[in-house]
Amino acid sequence: MKPEYKPLKELNDKTQKYKTKVKVIHKSTPQQSPNKTRYQRLLLKDDEGFTMKGALFDTDIEKYAEALERNGEYELSNATITAVPPQYASKPNEYSMIINARIEINPLSINPIVLGPHYQSIATVPRDPFNTELVDILGVLLYVSRTKPIPRPHGGEDLVREMFLIDHSYDRPFTVSLWNELLGRIIPCCGNPCSDRKDIQR
Known part of the structure; x- marks a missing residue:
């Protein structure tokens, strides 16, 4: 039965x-x-x-x-x-x-573990601010902001820009912040790194 x-x-x-x-x-x-x-x-x-x-x-x-x-x-x-x-x-x-x-x-x-990216929907990403787990997300890039300077409490500044992503699982965009040395790693569909001279919309 x-x-x-x-x-x-x-x-x-x-x-x-x-x-x-x-x-x-x-x-x-x-x-x-x-x-x-x-x-x-x-x-x-x-x-x-x-x-x-x-x-x-x-x-x-x-x-x-x-x-x-x-x-x-x-x-x-x-x-x-x-x-x-x-x-x-x-x-x-x-x-x-x-x-x-x-x-x-x-x-x-029991199926063999498939190597390579294991994409998660945005809705399943933990909201725990102390979470350090790495996850793979596949979504649509809506917008990349311009670079903004953020003052440090004891002098100097950090540079940050934000990406806004969305997929089928979430009803509002998911924000990913890129800081300092990670800024040059945004590669849009054209294949060239994003420039501060023009925001990217997809």
């Missing part, structure tokens, strides 16, 4: 006993928060195309290092579901799955 899986969109912090089938589409490198808590992020996707963030903490990072692989499909049961704090949420009423001793993991298929 085929298992009855609960879709991710129906899971919340009141959900108790359940099974869901997901694919791990992103697995970050472990990091450390300002309060010294170690954590690792996951992004899970079900057969209906819905996504949910996942998280591991401290010793559970090593404990489940090989239990959940990127591109692998799994049956997950009874993991704790918690509400994402509003300041870190990508959408209203967002929830996260905590990977700890409560979870039951049944591998369904």
Whole structure:
């Protein structure tokens, strides 16, 4: 008999006993928060195309290092579901799955890790200001600002310019700030570095 899986969109912090089938589409490198808590992020996707963030903490990072692989499909049961704090949420009423001793993991298929960029939608990029995780984003470049000088508190100045990107997942542009030596690395569609003499719009 085929298992009855609960879709991710129906899971919340009141959900108790359940099974869901997901694919791990992103697995970050472990990091450390300002309060010294170690954590690792996951992004899970079900057969209906819905996504949910996942998280591991401290010793559970090593404990489940090989239990959940990127591109692998799994049956997950009874993991704790918690509400994402509003300041870190990508959408209203967002929830996260905590990977700890409560979870039951049944591998369904493990696909080889594909080397190269693994593009994330803008909506899934963490809003945590202390996050240092590197991500690949594929979007449309709307606008590149002129270079602006930013005074330093103790003298001198930094140079900054902003790029505005958008993709299918987010209803407003995503801002990327480029500072100092990174300014010359903006390469628009024409193939030439951006000049301060003319803003680029795409």
